[in-house]
Amino acid sequence: MPHRPPAPSPRVSRRRFLAGAGAVAGVATFGRAPAVIGQQVRELQVWHTEVEPQTVKVIQDTSIAEFEKKFPGFKVKQQALGWGDLNTKLLAALAAGSPPDLTHLNPFMTASLYTKNLLRPMDEVIRSVGENDIHEATRKLQFFDGKYYGITHAMGATYFCERRDLRVKKGLKAPETYADMLNLCAALTEDGRYAFQMPGEKLYMGFVHPAEWLAGNGGSWVDAKTWRPQLNSKAMLEILEYLQKLNKFQSQGWSGQKYLDTQAALATGKIAMSYLSGARAIGYIEKYAPENMRDPEHYMPMLRPHGPSGKVGMSALDGENWAVFSQSKYPNEAFEFLRLFYKKDYYLQYCHSVPIHLTPIFSSMLNDPAYLANERIKKWKAWHEVMLAGLKGNRFLPIGFTRPEDNTLPFLAELDGSSIVADMVVEVMVGGKNPKAEADRAQKRAEELLTQLGHKRWS
Amino acid sequence: MRTSPFVGWLLLAPSLLLLGGLVVFPVLYNIWLSLFDKHAFMPVQTFVGLRHYRYFASDPEFWTSFYYGSVYAGATMVLQLGVGVPAALLLNEAFRGRNLLRGVVLFPYMIPTIVAVILWKWLLNDSYGLVNYLLVNAGAVRAPVAWLGPDYIMTALIVTSVWQFFPFVVVTYLARLSTIAPELYEAATVDGASAWRRFLHVTLPQTASVLFVIVLLRSIWMFTKFDTVWLLAGDGGVSRYIRTLPVYAYARSFTYLQAGMGASLAVIMFAMLLVATAVYFRMFRSEEVFS
């Protein structure tokens, strides 16, 4: 769809008309217009998903401050959105014809928007911030047909967060395989404490984790050539059987609880491992765990085990990419803002606002003394090392990906939204249903969905 | 009084404009949309005729959500009457503090759904909830119950909804009760009828028409209830077990991003209500309900 700037005159008259109607409402008595429709000031809208107040403040004080000094006519308006809200909000904004100028995107959304011609290439920005220094785990994720359509803001590994002290006491190694994991769980189950807990949100248990399971068991969402779903493949069936066994080691109410509940349960000693964790958990540990236990001797990341058909356990790399829409009003200013964002001094402060969770995307910075000279990174160095080990061992894939090539699939958002996979997982784990039957059902639904969406390539 | 039809229409115009523009037009547009394959947010659409309707006829998800929706609407309906009618009868008696109680009873109905839902989530919380604490202490259960887990989520939903909506039954029923002429009861009392028989032979016939309306409206509203259901399970995997038709319709449009299919679900729901209402009218009565 070619981009047309909104024509001002009919819009104003319509607004007047509606405002006239609204005036009956006595809106005037409230002393202000009922709605913010358009802005007279030139405003650069920037959306991102780093909601921590300190992160918002750093962005405001560094890149935004300099940008506004450089471009006096502009105001930058940053909006920090909850991760789960991002997709819906963005699509709604796109539909309403007023997307932000610069935004975070989940990599699983990017392909979908790229194929609809909604994104702008940004090769120049990427070259100017140092193309070759960008870690290969993220560099080419938004590289389509020879051009870059996005750049990752920072990398955050996900993994289990375990009570290391409990496992050490049992003399057990970190699990390599599903079987190891089941043994570990059995050993860690004690009176009044469950071995682990998964987050109940569909987004996680029905999309993020299933992608990890498939990736760690030699499976994939769809066939690489035909895009036919692979939800009842051997890989998936093995996974489902494992999950059914695994489920005995967590609280039965888990599917009604949230990710944050699992973090709280870990910090307060109700579980020995939280299934989904990232370095953000450090913040919760430092706030909610007993005071003498707020350290890496007690709480440590643990990488995922792999399935019988896989070679190495995989987990999700949390890292949205910056993107600029083709409808963006001020694309050049958005690119300019990005250059400031990645300016070393500013970027370091950004990464330090939630240390380790926001790991820099530049290889040169990973062991840079300036980056490591942060109190929290010093104290939780072991967590940073898990991150480095995972990157080195290729054990991370972007959220929702089963293979690196999934970056070209334009239907992952819909697959997630349909809760087809989530239903399968819930029925098998919580409902105790037969894995084969549920997998077949999910397969049928997924085939129908892709057909309805016009992505059927198989026959 | 001298009046001109033109001014009459003019005064009515704002109402008609709003209702026509924002209700009738969307309803018609919805029917039209249900014949298309349309992405929720992208501007492209292709005509597919009745394909969505044929699809849903054999879609197990549809029938599951129809089942959950009917269980939910049926159970909450019966319980709202079961709690609301006796409560209204009580509030129709004379006793001290009656007016205060009449006011207080309305509170659950007046607070926002989000508050009702969060409040019940807190009461039913499996670790710290008051309900589990009381049950365990009374020895009714041995271990805390996962009320918001898959086995009991429907129960939790029904409890929350009944608590939230029974005051509607109270108010509406009470309004009619208070207009029953006292002579009718006096005659019955003289005849020596027990309280139960007085209810059966005087109250019930007198309030039949209001009961008719209550059942009709509440069934429709419970069958199309969205926010309570959606908010209780949130994004949780457990929402599988309370995915009623309105939630499924919403999901098709806003998370599957298939607006055309979402629209056809809305049309199907409306058709179901229309048929059910027609049958209901035919079964029980045909006139003077809304007079």
Added chain:
Amino acid sequence: MRRAGALYGAGLVLLLAAAFPLFWMLSTALKPSGEIFATPRFVPLHPTLENFRRLFADTSFFVFFRNSVLVAGATVLLTLAVSSLGAYALTRYRFRGRDTVAGLILLTYMFAPIMIIIPFYILVKQLGIVNTHLALVLSYTTFCLPFCLWVLRAFFQSIPLDLEEAALVDGAGRGRTVWYVVLPLALPGLIAAAIFTFILAWNDFLFALVLITSEELKTLPVGVNDLFNATIVDWGMIMAAGVMITVPTVCFFAAVQRYLVQGWGSGGVKG
């Protein structure tokens, strides 16, 4: 005597059923976090306003609150204006199809928002008012109209025409007559309509969820739901938010409660 005992017993049960959950909300909101997760106590041992302080200091609650007041207030005024005009036309003017129109208006009462939310969204988008409070005000007004028109129609019908005619003969214009004679007499109806409208606008979740995307334009139900989803087990603060949302409704209601049963009885309520 036994009868009185039974009455009060039943009254007590009803009181507990309706009010206890709300009391528990208030009690939790006033507890320090240590007490919230300890053995439940009905009355806080060390009551504190700390939860409320956090709610206002650390979240956008105040913005949501202001938005809700604004939207609900504007909706009430617009609805009363539009439905008074309409109901007056339906009772005081003779024109062909008048009763049919009244019947059709009632029929629109049957459409639940969920059944038209998609085309509604598209329409609002076309009008260019998606993500504005105006969109919310218009949608709430529309969904309150059938009820309000019918309640006011019933009240206007019950006002004797002679009064109006007398005023007209005395030389008062039509507008003044309505303002000084009709509306005061229909006050209970106006109040019932206002309460109904206020509750709907104050409580709505679906329209606010779909039509509003900006953080600073969100109303309370959506804002509080976000808050609930984004906080880590801060039940004290969440309950404080619940209390804050409930208070205006309760006050509004307490002020005009005596008109309520009367007004509602004449039209039924939606929800």
